Amino acid sequence: MRASRLVSVLLLLQAKGRMTAQALADELEVSVRTIYRDVESLHAAGVPLYGDAGPSGGYQLLDGYRTRLTGLTAQEAESLFLAGLPGAAADLGLGDAVSAAQLKLMAALPSSMRDRASHMATRFHLDAPAWYYDPERSPFLGLVADAVWRERLLEVSYRRWRAPEDVTRVLRPLGLVLKAGRWYLVAQGSTRISTYRVSQIQAAAVLEETFERPEAFDLAAHWTASLEEFQSRQYTGSAVIRLSARGWESFSSNVLPVVARAAEESAVDDGEGVRVTIPIESLGHATGMLLRMGGEVEVLEPAELREQVTESVRALASIYLG
Known part of the structure; x- marks a missing residue:
């Protein structure tokens, strides 16, 4: 358990850069004292990890240090082949990239784990759309995804359910959500963050102007809160x-x-x-x-x-x- 946690500390610092002991403790659901002990163990093992004191301080790996991902368990290797939806990746134009990534991962796994991962992939298939509903046509999905990824303003002509039905908006696209086979855009307009059904976008253009994402915005948390609010209003x-x-x-x-x-x-x-x-x-x-x-x-x-x-x-x- 402790060895797994030490690897997790390394991967978190590698992925997120500087993190405080409290942030690491919250992420790994352990005490700050445990993080201090883990950092000492990593130091003793020769990992180039250093910390700065003060309000803006925290732990950080030496620039350029990378750790190889060699600690996958058999169960983790199996679960990776259930982590993505091939249909959704294809919708976003990433189908080939996902397939290539899975091939590279498969090639890097030990033979025993490779067999178990293949076993999982041939026995489970993820199909997002609900019964009796065909996947929606969203011709502007790729363009919207590009605006989300590059943090560019997005101008859309959107068809609403209430009058006036057709409106034009300039949006700050914050994220895309796939719900029951339907794509939704979470975007900030002139006053608030709203949800737009991508299939209802009649025209779209990615503008040259960029924008800054709200620093505290969490897409998953916002979506959960939006669903709860929708149900309370419904x-x-x-x-x-x-x-x-x-x-x-x-x-x-x-x-x-x-x-x-x-x-x-x-x-x-x-x-x-x-x-x-x-x-x-x-x-x-x-x-x-x-x-x-x-x-x-x-x-x-x-x-x-x-x-x-x-x-x-x-x-x-x-x-x-x-």
Whole structure:
């Protein structure tokens, strides 16, 4: 365990440059005292590592020092072949580069690890798009990725869902996210950071002007926070429903995970079925969602939703029963 941590210290300093003892401790989830001991061990082993005191200080490897990556475990070698999505790499124009990198990595591995890595690659395949959805066409994805990589301003003509539908924006592109087979651009506009669906970009041009990324911006953290905010805005009300035994058994497969979790947390057996409280987006959306379950669900509250479901059932009856 300690040998693995020493290698991790070296790789972190090699990748990030100067780091404080506290930053290393946070990254490796150990105490600062442990980092001090690890640094002493690396010194004793002859690693050209030095530290500076003060607020802007930290540990740093001597310029030009590189360590060879010879400490891969068998499990790490296997996992590397699951680390990337070949389809996504191809979308970004990096398919050949990924294939070449994997070939070079395979050639560098010992024969025993090479066999295990090949074993993994032939038995697992990653397919990002969700069921029943074809991957979206995003003709400007390569151009957008280039702007992200080179930190260039990006001018786009974008089609929104609300009026005015077609707008022109000059954006600071901060990152790309692949979600369920769809590419999203996270970019800073004139006032705030927003998310743009790449397939909705109608035209794009990379400008010569560069920009500075916000120093504290973390793409993964921002995306997670954005999803949570979206869900909080998406569900504006709640409903109380009663499910039959059969309806309760199949409920989670008919709704989104956030709705299924709310149902599980609020479930009560009231003698006639399972009574739950769930979040809803709107009366219309909730009506369509609940009608899919037929007679296995009964709306109890609010009265407006119960009435809308009743009207929908009456309309269906008039069509099929005359």
